Amino acid sequence: MGKDDKEDSGFGFKDKAKAEDTLRLLEKHDANYRRLTVRGLLGRAKRVLTMTKAEDKIKNIKEAMEVFENWLAELEKNKEKKTDKKEKDREQKSEEKERKKNKSDDESDSDIEMEEKPKEKKELPADTVSGLGFKDQEAANNTLKELEGRDPDYQKLAVKGLIGRAKRVLTCTRDETKLSNIKEAISIFDKFLDDFDTMHLSKQNNPYISxxxxxxxxxxxxxxxxxxxxxxxxxxxxxxxxxxxxxxxxxxxxxxxxxxxxxxxxxxxxxxxxxxxxxxxxxxxxxxxxxxxxxxxxxxxxxxxxxxxxxxxxKHDNDRKRRSSGHDSDDTPSKKKKE
Incomplete structure (x- = not known):
């Protein structure tokens, strides 16, 4: 029954053309329905791929999936832009309210926090190493050079993180040159991780004492x-x-x-x-x-x-101050005795 409903609706994923027709048909529906339907079709397409051996069919379904994935990525990008605009509008309105209504204790407290927190952050150095990337072979080699000599556990964590990010970029990139460059970078990182485990470099980590x-x-x-x-x-x-x-x-x-x-x-x-x-x-x-x-x-x-x-x-500074003030208080009565 469910399958017939889907066919009657005209939605499908058998090839790229069918996917594009599906998106056109979905335009008359609301945004939430479109998003849920496309995600549902993607899920079904992935299940069909696991049970299909015909190369042509697999190729066609993957092309359809790419159409849906690109549509979802564009939807997410537009959503982020709208969210950013809304947040900026809210921030501007909030700032105007704060300027007009500066009498409230709650608002004045929040103002103090907003002023003090950035100062605390500025006093501390950053904890993120710059110059790490995966866009191509050169970037990968420069990354490993930048990580050289650092804590082994951090090196491994950083490289694994870059591989994860690189693989996510691959799923939404169609430029063949870019795909090839990123894959070369990933292969360099994979070799690094293999060597890391083979040489048991984790044993060389030097945990910090407080x-x-x-x-x-x-x-x-x-x-x-x-x-x-x-x-x-x-x-x-x-x-x-x-x-x-x-x-x-x-x-x-x-x-x-x-x-x-x-x-x-x-x-x-x-x-x-x-x-x-x-x-x-x-x-x-x-x-x-x-x-x-x-x-x-x-x-x-x-x-x-x-x-x-x-x-x-x-505590050390306070103890020193107490000792110092203690000497002063001792001096005072002694002076009084002399007088």
Whole structure:
């Protein structure tokens, strides 16, 4: 019964011409009905493909599907444009209302939040690496070069994300040259991932110790801290303790980002202290261990978290202020006694 209804309606997907006729017939219906019908036809077409072996039929159905997919993509694009316009109109109206009605407490509070939040964001570095792409072979190679030396887990995640995006672009692109270029880029990324797994590069990842623990280690290390380590901790602090942001913070001298500098330094230290003890009899980190901890890394992060307390910067500053004010208050009564 359902099949007869569909045939009577004139909707179908047997070839490109039928798909185009279907879209013309749908024009007299409302937008929601058109969208649901096209999606339904696409679903049926995909099921038919799984049961069809005739090459001509498969080719014709795929061409019909492409017509429907392009129609849906165009519909989505127009929808986004309309949404953007509506949002802009709403924003303009909202701004006008805020200017006219600035007496409300709720509105004044929201104004403060809107002003303060962007400032907080500006103070922190970005956490997204630029220069990554998949448009062709050159872009893929440049991407891998840009990722070189960074955290292995991030490299794998970034490449997988690019492959996913590239495959989505392929589904809505008809330009043969563009399709060929993107496929070449994907093949380069696929080879990278194969090599990544074969070489077990995930084992080379250096998980970060929290900034609060690193601050404690600075006190423990006392004078045994290099200028480069100090600069790294300063960069880690400027990133708000968010290690992902170190991917965009440059070292002043070398010109490389701190995530790359850190990995290079830890590679040497891990080889140098491969057999070193990490804790002494008092469960304190050894000098060798501290060298790595000052780079926000430990081979035993769980034990470090358990044994080494955190030093909160604000708390440390407050303690220092209290000690300072304590000295002042001691001076006052002593002066009074003398008088």
């Amino acid at each position: 900034l609060a623990i690193v601050r404690t280690c600075v006190h423990l290390a006392d004078a045994n801290i290099t200028e480069q380590q100090k600069a790294f901790i300063e960069a880690y602090t400027s990133a708000g303790g968010e290690y992902k942001r170190l991917r965009t913070v440059l070292e002043t001298e070398g010109g490389k980002t701190w995530d790359i500098v850190r990995n290079a330094a830890l590679k040497q230290l891990k080889e140098k202290h491969a057999d070193a003890k990490l804790f002494n009899e008092k469960d304190e980190p050894t000098a060798e261990h501290l060298e790595m901890l000052l780079w926000a890394y430990s081979p035993e992060p769980a034990r470090v978290k358990k044994l080494i307390p955190e030093t909160n910067e604000t």
